[in-house]
Amino acid sequence: MKKEVDIAVIGGGPGGLAGAFSAGKRGLKVLILERGEELGGILNQCIHPGFGLLYFKEELTGPEYAERWIKMVEELDNIEIWTKTMVLEVSPDKRILAVNEKGLWEIKAKAIIFSMGCRERTQGNLAIPGTRPSGIFTAGTAQRFVNIEGYLPGEKILILGSGDIGLIMARRLRWEGAEVIGVVEKLPYPGGLTRNLVQCLEDYDIPLYLSHTVVEIKGKERLEGVYIAPVDDKGNPILENKKYISCDTLLLSVGLIPENELSEMAEIPLDGKTGGPFVDQFLMTEKEGFFACGNVLLVNDLVDYVSLQGLLAGESAEKYLKGEIKREKKLPVKINGNLRLVVPQYLSYPIILPEITFYFRVLNPKENSILYLKEKEKILKTWKYPMVKPAEMLVIKVSSSILENVEEINFVLEGSK
Amino acid sequence: MKKLTCIVCPLSCSLFIEEKEELKITGNKCERGIKYAKEEIRNPKRVLTTTVKIKDGIYPVIPVRTSKPIPKDYIFPLLKKLSEVELTAPIPSGYKVLENIFNLGIDVITTREMKKLNK
């Protein structure tokens, strides 16, 4: 079967919802393609609070945050929603092959918004030696089992990785009646927000083993325990000092990978640092008419940022259809010092937008940091941070007037230990 | 002497609290730390988010939360209470599952809509 739309949005999580809403509000004919049974994506299983403080100025749970956006989208008649629909292929000429229970669809779109989100790194990616029993889950899978299906993945649980999902799951599992015996983190500092360390671990006396990792899996059928060992400053485990921890479940919260298999099919170049497509200030990828927002673009720490990126992607898609995006000149956004990644990775000229939001992640935790925006040796603007951490994104807005006539855009983050 | 980690901003100050007639707080880099520590020591509160069982719904459990933060000590007694609850779909979002729990003037409400499962 065939279908033609202005904008196809791939993924109906927070990024896709905002992208669709933003494009739909502008009168475009939008189609959301969502593989799950309902809109909202992973928010539906994030039943804890902490969402929406930036965008709605109130603290919501994941399902509540999703519900608001779903309502906004459903109120617009020009947005069509297809759930239980899997996109199989995306071609560089903006043709989408999708499948659902009605049949196989060839969808032709004038612009495509990628909002596929991310997946979790797994046991397989880590290649932990030992046996292969049941009882090893990614934190997100465990979250789905507990929060949506109502089952505990285990009774005596160890968590590898101190990212926010892992910390939040520690508390959720404790509340549902499991014993959480610890969180193991390879790095010398925790991966999640301080708030979660305090309210999810300290509240329940759950120990956090920093600079440690799981080095061996034990148990033939169900997991029986693991060996953990300290790591040296290069991150290599010191196996002589390994110790046994008895547990029936190991949760992995060891990082997220933007899910860009479809972007790659459409021959869109990806940034090795973000794992997402290279984009300009419009969130348009190097292939014109393809936009990306949310965790498929870069792994965000707040859902509010995902929504904001979605809104921008929808707005930009309209600009693209109207022929307003010119790309007469392209300037890379350079990063130096304690910065690990930046989005957007380059600016297209003319800039058109009144201001540009830049998202950064830092390499190392540092106090008293200053972020400089430089053109060669000239400092254009500075921002001060009492503390920067890899777990927390830096998000700044820069007025376009500053960047209109520069020859170089160079962000440098300097700070003391 | 008690120790707390301030969660107000990313600085994560280590706060040290001496309990005499009055609370004496050190280690904070700003006033917000004092306010946080006082609340955390005198009456720490948390929002509880969990699930309750639901019959005939598209999923077997529905997420719920307390309408406001509740004193920490009430969390496990409330979980015990909620373990006895079973709703029947359809249920709207914001539905009061339990009202005025422990006479705190706080309710437990659903955080999503649960549609009836078409069999």
Place this chain on the structure above:
Amino acid sequence: MDVIIIGGGIVGTLIARQLSFYSLRILLLEKESDIAMGATKANSGIVHAGYDPLPNTNKAKTNVRGNKLYPELCSQLKVPFKRNGAFVLAFNDEEIKILEELKERGRINGVLGLEIISKEELLKREPNINPEVKRALYVPNSGITSPYLLAISALENAWENGVEVHLEEEVQGVIKEKGGYIVKTNKNSYFTKYIINCAGINGDEIIKMAGIDFSFEITPRKGEYFVLDKKMGNLVSSTIFPTPTPLGKGILVIPTVEGNILLGPNAQNINDKEDKTTTHEGLKEVWEKATKLVPNIPFSSVINTFAGIRASSNYKDFLIEEFNSHKGILNILGIDSPGLTSAPALAEIAEEWLREKEKLIPKKEAKKEREKTLYFRELTNEEREELIKRNPKWGHIVCRCEHVSEMEIIEFIRHPLTPKTLEALRKRLRVGTGRCHGAFCTPHILKILSKELGKPMNSFTLKGGNSKILFGENKVRWKNEKGS
């Protein structure tokens, strides 16, 4: 029974099929929760050409014969098979000398098409190979298949032809009787005229159990592997071998029929037959040696690791033997490399053995050809449309990495020979074997299992026994707690 086959690996399942064409009462016993759980599950999947085994050994004969049988066998059973060819790399003059020896040995064994090629020629065909290579032996007849799909399809075929299959049934005793044997298991005992012992790593125990006076011992050798993401599928198209040493074929880079790349295996003698653990040292060795053949493999492309156990023995060659003291028991043991390749030839040998004892009457209704299993990912768009019209569940994709539809899962769950475990579905359908490792699809698969079989989600296991996936419902602990 006429024949009891002990062991549901590649050898046992192919023998079951071979004998299922005749009017015989056959029972296959497998002690695990599924067939293809030992070496058949965890090996390289290579159909070797046959230049490696010493001439005139059982290995050499069955290898070359097996290789010839593969295309037709796989086409009958609708199992993937590809002659992707192989290269044995030589990095110095000494190794080049060994390549010459291999070529000569291959000629004696009857392997066709072997050729020593230059570095330039090799790099033209396989540009990602380490440029320090000097020469390579080109082996056009080398192939790849899916060992467990082959075993599963062979046994399903045998079952369709009337063979009985009992899973989770372990042989505990073999007693000589007039005209045959009593086979005692953990569940039952059977009288049978013939026994075929192809019990893999436990085959030596069956020999002892039967009271056969023959000094035979399985000396298990473990091999560890990495699995790479399909994105790396273009790394090499042929199987890449180092020059073999007296210790074995070495650590290889192997394309799979699924489109992934395997690195491995190393070879470690172990005492515990159940020891399928991967180790730091082992994985390190595999990585180092594999990346010597094909450098520049990013570690982030690893999606899995595993270990398998070869049923090597002190006999060195394959043991294919009926002992005078125990007529009626055919032992096919010590089947390490090239066991997968040799298995179809071993099945022929089992058939011939039986033919000398019994008049084998072909069964009229027995089928050799199977209908193709429909996998969504392999269908054309027109075929997909057609199936979705017939049943909309064909259009509901449950496994996003491998594109497996709900209907495929349901059809396999409904097959009587499919154990109702996650791993059994993984093997048959590849659900949960892709890059997300089942993180997304596992809850959905458990839901489908639960709906199909009318059992709660937490009643299912990964691979039988105590390998349960979920525990109790939320808050059961609080509910059961005394007091308010």
